[in-house]
Amino acid sequence: MGLIVQKFGGTSVKDRDRIFNVARIVANTRNQGNDVVVVVSAQGDTTDDLITKAAEITSDPSHREMDMLLATGEQISISLLAMALQEIGVPSVSLTGWQAGFNTDRAYTKARIKRLNTERVESELARNRVVVVAGFQGLNRSDDITTLGRGGSDTSAVALAAALHADRCQIYTDVEGVYTADPRKIPKATRLKEITFDEMLELASLGAQVLNNRSVELAKKYGVELEVLSSINPVPGTVVKEETKVEGMLIKGVAKDEDVAVVSILEVPDVPGMSFKVFSLLAQKNINVDIILQSSGSDGCKDVIFTCSKGEAETARAVLESNKTRFGTDKITVNNDCAKVSIVGAGMQSHPGTASTMFEALYSQNINIHMISTSEIKISVIIDKADADRAVAAIHDAFIQ
Numbered sequence: 001m002g003l004i005v006q007k008f009g010g011t012s013v014k015d016r017d018r019i020f021n022v023a024r025i026v027a028n029t030r031n032q033g034n035d036v037v038v039v040v041s042a043q044g045d046t047t048d049d050l051i052t053k054a055a056e057i058t059s060d061p062s063h064r065e066m067d068m069l070l071a072t073g074e075q076i077s078i079s080l081l082a083m084a085l086q087e088i089g090v091p092s093v094s095l096t097g098w099q100a101g102f103n104t105d106r107a108y109t110k111a112r113i114k115r116l117n118t119e120r121v122e123s124e125l126a127r128n129r130v131v132v133v134a135g136f137q138g139l140n141r142s143d144d145i146t147t148l149g150r151g152g153s154d155t156s157a158v159a160l161a162a163a164l165h166a167d168r169c170q171i172y173t174d175v176e177g178v179y180t181a182d183p184r185k186i187p188k189a190t191r192l193k194e195i196t197f198d199e200m201l202e203l204a205s206l207g208a209q210v211l212n213n214r215s216v217e218l219a220k221k222y223g224v225e226l227e228v229l230s231s232i233n234p235v236p237g238t239v240v241k242e243e244t245k246v247e248g249m250l251i252k253g254v255a256k257d258e259d260v261a262v263v264s265i266l267e268v269p270d271v272p273g274m275s276f277k278v279f280s281l282l283a284q285k286n287i288n289v290d291i292i293l294q295s296s297g298s299d300g301c302k303d304v305i306f307t308c309s310k311g312e313a314e315t316a317r318a319v320l321e322s323n324k325t326r327f328g329t330d331k332i333t334v335n336n337d338c339a340k341v342s343i344v345g346a347g348m349q350s351h352p353g354t355a356s357t358m359f360e361a362l363y364s365q366n367i368n369i370h371m372i373s374t375s376e377i378k379i380s381v382i383i384d385k386a387d388a389d390r391a392v393a394a395i396h397d398a399f400i401q
Contacts, residue, residue: 002167007157012231014044023084039157042073063108074134102138111146151212162222172231177238206255206342251345261313266331339388342380361398
């Protein structure tokens with residue numbers, strides 16, 4: 001007998017038929033002799049609907065109250081799924097994040113798991129029940145409800161799999177695995193049989209929406225083997241693990257991220273410590289900075305340009321403008337009309353000319369590059385948002401036939 005953690009996203013439980021479909025998948029896994037823990041997201045567009053409801057009340061809701069509100073979405077899902085399982089004869093119990101032992105820090109709306117006490121979950125498993133856990137949520141030391149940020153249910157599932165020493169963590173989505181690009185946008189995209197943690201982490205961080213990047217970090221850290229599957233079509237999915245046997249693929253995928261803003265601080269005095277002043281202020285506001293570009297300087301000045309999420313861009317601008325006397329300039333701009341397109345693959349470490357092929361594909365579409373960032377296994381470019389889809393298609397065709 002094994003222990004399987006299964007996670008189902010919002011589209012997998014969006015209505016009655018989908019909920020019973022999930023219940024049958026869980027029942028089949030259990031009938032194969034496995035203990036099963038299920039982690040569930042909020043139904044369909046429930047989270048977006050709740051955000052809209054908050055916006056009807058206030059344009060600036062407190063993060064604490066937003067967590068209190070958003071956590072209700074997962075509670076609806078777990079109770080309905082537990083009922084469906086019981087209806088088809090499977091003993092089950094639903095648990096909120098805090099009942100399942102998730103203790104987090106106090107960073108409302110983007111909390112991190114500090115401790116996971118699985119005593120209650122293990123007790124319910126010992127009673128031969130399927131345990132249905134609300135993903136995305138936990139409790140901080142003030143006994144306040146917290147949420148883990150968008151995609152947090154993936155993180156909840158992997159954390160449970162690690163803490164329970166599960167044999168596998170299966171992530172069920174509305175696609176049939178990890179593809180070389182978004183199959184809904186790129187018809188030629190192909191499904192990968194397997195992919196390494198590092199490659200998946202880069203893809204997740206760069207905009208591929210199959211897995212949450214924090215969940216991949218946890219899986220890599222604790223050696224949790226992941227499997228990405230479709231909850232609709234029962235076909236083999238993609239296994240995410242430490243090493244793969246697939247050779248010959250130069251890149252594993254092309255990702256697009258439109259949640260990108262470019263913040264520019266122009267004509268900053270070219271003196272030591274200026275970059276520290278800028279980015280220490282952003283760090284104090286918990287603003288995650290991605291690509292950084294600094295000009296070499298002229299006339300005693302330089303430009304400091306960086307990217308962050310659109311949701312944090314105005315906060316970054318406000319922080320910088322309120323401290324502009326420290327930077328010696330008031331020329332601070334934000335561009336939200338851009339996107340990041342990236343290629344990822346361990347194969348590029350040993351294949352020269354990868355960047356040239358990517359840039360040639362963009363040139364063939366007359367697409368201008370604003371910023372470039374590289375690592376051993378990825379190349380990212382910032383381009384105009386209007387060019388993003390054409391860029392992904394051209395780059396995909398250049399690398400994957």
